[in-house]
Amino acid sequence: MKLNFTYSEVYDEILSAMSEESYNENQALELKQEIQKLNDFWNKKGSKFISTIENSSKLKFSKDIDCYIVKNLPYIAFSNPLTVKADKNINRTNITLVHELIHDLFVQNQEQFWILEEKFPNESHDFKVHLPVLLVQRRVLEALYGKKYTEKVIKNEMKIEDLNLVWPIANNHYKKFKTYKKGIINFIKEI
Numbered sequence: 001m002k003l004n005f006t007y008s009e010v011y012d013e014i015l016s017a018m019s020e021e022s023y024n025e026n027q028a029l030e031l032k033q034e035i036q037k038l039n040d041f042w043n044k045k046g047s048k049f050i051s052t053i054e055n056s057s058k059l060k061f062s063k064d065i066d067c068y069i070v071k072n073l074p075y076i077a078f079s080n081p082l083t084v085k086a087d088k089n090i091n092r093t094n095i096t097l098v099h100e101l102i103h104d105l106f107v108q109n110q111e112q113f114w115i116l117e118e119k120f121p122n123e124s125h126d127f128k129v130h131l132p133v134l135l136v137q138r139r140v141l142e143a144l145y146g147k148k149y150t151e152k153v154i155k156n157e158m159k160i161e162d163l164n165l166v167w168p169i170a171n172n173h174y175k176k177f178k179t180y181k182k183g184i185i186n187f188i189k190e191i
Contacts, residue, residue, distance in 0.1 A: 001050050001061035003042055005035045005069055012070045021072035034086050035069050041090055049094070049144065053101055056139040058183025062108045065101070079103035095153055098140055102133045112185045119188060126162045132184050134170035135177045
């Protein structure tokens with residue numbers, strides 16, 4: 001799987017307007033420079049990120065993914081189409097990408113996630129979507145960045161409205177998932 005970073009001036013202009021932020025033509029040049037930095041990083045280390053996500057989940061990406069980098073966005077990112085708000089801190093961007101790529105991986109394997117509806121019929125859609133994502137994300141981040149850095153990431157993500165309710169539950173299940181060998185789908189079936 002290849003992650004293709006791209007810039008769309010029209011898309012960036014529309015998202016800027018939706019974010020009630022001004023758009024100027026200078027941001028195209030600025031974002032193209034950011035994209036070059038991301039390309040340089042992912043050309044060197046991207047395969048490790050992708051293989052760690054696939055190994056941690058026991059799922060495979062079935063196609064390449066385009067990732068739009070924009071200046072203004074009401075959120076940090078969203079997964080479909082994969083769109084990330086520019087951030088000069090490449091580690092924060094990569095952590096965001098890990099989270100959103102896991103979402104994309106699950107969409108590419110969505111037929112296998114019917115079990116979430118059966119297991120958690122009374123939970124919100126956000127809970128059903130994020131429980132498996134956060135389990136895999138934590139495993140990936142620990143493998144790539146270590147436990148201490150991952151704990152900082154989780155602490156920061158606990159401030160995000162949709163994630164603050166799911167992280168505590170994911171952390172409780174993570175004790176077992178950390179060493180679980182059969183993948184996220186089988187793990188969800190067993191909890």
